Amino acid sequence: MADNIIEFRNFGFKYTAQAEPTLYDINLAVRRGEKVLVCGPSGCGKSTLAHCINGLIPASYSGEATGELLIGGKSFRDLDIFKISKMVGTVLQDSDAQFIGLTVGEDIAFALENDRTPLEEMRRRVADVSRLVGVDKLLHHAPYELSGGLKQRVSLAGVMVDDVDVLLFDEPLANLDPATGKTAIEMIDDIHKRTGKTVVIIEHRLEDVLHRDIDRVVLMGEGRIIADLTPAQLLSSDLLVKSGIREPLYITALKYAGVNINEDIEPQRIETLKLSQTDMDKVRDWYHSVPVSPVRNDRPVILEAKGIGFSYSNGHKALDGIDVEIREGEMMSIVGRNGAGKSTFSKVICGFEKQQRGAIYLKGADIASLSIKERAGHIGYVMQNPNQMISKPMVREEVALGLVLDNRLPKDEIDRRVDDTLRICGLYPFRNWPVSALSYGQKKRVTIASILSMDPEIIILDEPTAGQDYRHYTDIMEFLKELNGKGVTIILITHDMHLMLEYCTRAVVFSDSHKVADAPCEEILTDADVVGKASLKETSLAMLAQMCSIGDPTDFIRRFIIADREARK
Amino acid sequence: MTTFDTRLLAVLAVLAFVVMGLSRIRVSEVKVLFWFSFVFMVLNNLLIFLFSPEHGVSIYGTRHEIAHLFLRYNLVQEQLFYQLNVVLKYLATFPVVIVFVSTTNPSEFASALNRIGVSYRIAYSVSLALRYIPDIQREYHEISIAQQARGLEMASRKQSLFKRLRNAASMLFPLIISSMNRIEVIANAMELRGFGKEKRRTWYSARPFRVADYASIIICVLMLAASILMNVLNGGRYFNPFV
Structure with missing residues (x-):
């Protein structure tokens, strides 16, 4: 047992502020040099487990621990966060807030500074480790100027500078677009292979992490370890569906086709997957059996942007010659990498920014003369982070805010509309609750409700499901679909390929301030050129289609979505 | 800088603008x-x-007295000269403050504060506060957009000052919440990397003293000495041309 770097024995933990324990009966051993994924839905205890490993429990979050936890062979009771930080390095999820230093070099050196390392040695070690992760050319840049992927490299360098034994990644994929997420997983794998360090990844996006080999997956649910298996074993079981984790799309497709998934076909990655001739036949038969009915929206155009050009006052050109038509009752997405212009586009539509060229028509009428407030009556905008929107302490007040400020309707009419909205959003039981008592997903609903109460015809949502696990994602998206069914036109700004595929009929792709594609989502995701420009990645479904010699992967995806919608009903 | 000696202030004001020019702001x-x-x-x-x-x-x-204006207000040479001194004092200090604020790297400032004996925890919180100003400005902008979209008038002249203040206050709530989250993340990130472990720490951004540094210290000491000397020579803080 000497080579277990982390070992939980009958470990349990209860936060001081909570009545029930968050972790129960944890028995888990991680061997030196292993690469382990800890997976589970929000609230399953995986973050708490991570905090126990890196010492933030009990340093920042107090509570009661039972049982034993050994880190590097020593009991956690004899260690403190500083001793643990010499053994376990934590890479927090991509967030500007975690950077301490003003420059990349300074940020990487932070741990060394606290160790009173002399300047010369510090410079040398920073140079070494920054070369290892590939940021040595960026030492004088400010971390927040870098792209999401590079930021992650900087935070990794900042913990590796200490020569730790364990690298702990806390949700490394949150906030990264699909292409960057893929590179992040490749980078982690590369560092693991080159340094032989133990790697623990906490993440709920299973398919993305499995892009590279993982030794074991620890599946958690409701504070317990449900399974501790190899990826192949896990995918061969039905545990994922039961615990609310999204299984890889190709696995879902294989299951629909009736293919028996077991360890022998090596299902852990699409690249390793071995399908027999019979299995391929099954997939092809299933593909042909899915009925296609052409979906066409020929309702009138509700919003039209014509030749929109916009540059910021610093001269940065954000939009150039953008033409987009949106039809009534549509649910569509705008995709593209960070800085491609998609957020600016929505700001121009809502009037937060004023375009220099082109015009926007709402039901055929130019809206150039409408103020932000007047536009808001037609086009609602829901920001990504609900905490930035909510300004009233109580749910009811927050949802009523827009109508109260508008000050045109009589009070009982406002009350009636607010009640209606609360019911539609499933928030009626919480109407007199303080907003702070709600979960993140519920807060998101409150922000949507607060926009909905103003009765807009169009709602624009910026990354509505960012950072949400599969269950919350489904909750939010099904709710939006319901709204869409009631006639509200919905525009989603997103990186999430699943979201596009499953809920949108059409996507507009922005790249470098231009529109580069405007097509059904399945066509976008099978066009290698567009996929690259939008920083998306090819879906495993297309690869599965290829593997089974299905000539038209786009059609395969289309039929998969139809079948999937049927199955989920 | 207690002096009101007009000649010294004039020299300092000129110097301040020279420094401003040199800083290439x-x-x-x-x-x-x-x-x-x-x-x-x-x-x-x-x-x-x-x-x-x-x-x-x-x-x-x-x-x-030069002329009578109205009520008890007269145009008096002494008063004009005194207020000229006040203006000069502004001209001598503001450029220097602006140069300091916009050319000092917060990390280097923190490292310098620490070196002259300020606890590094305090030095670091000063540096972090400076570092977060742009972040919080961005955040404020985002929040104000969200509120305006719901009909909150921010800059409208149609509204009373009181109402505008109240509207601005309603943006504080989300701003405070998101700042608290930010603080939690940064505090954890710092602790995970050993901040506060030792009584002292070293600084990656520490700069060794160069000739220019010694020179500027000497110049500052000379300026201080000049202002003290003027105090003594004038028999007070003011230079009096009227006697």
């Missing part, structure tokens, strides 16, 4: 600060005149 970056200090200076002078129209007389001990 673009005017557009500090325009707002400049306007702010200018308005403040004008306001200060008006108020001095309003409340103490003959303050100069009590300082310099003589009274040379």
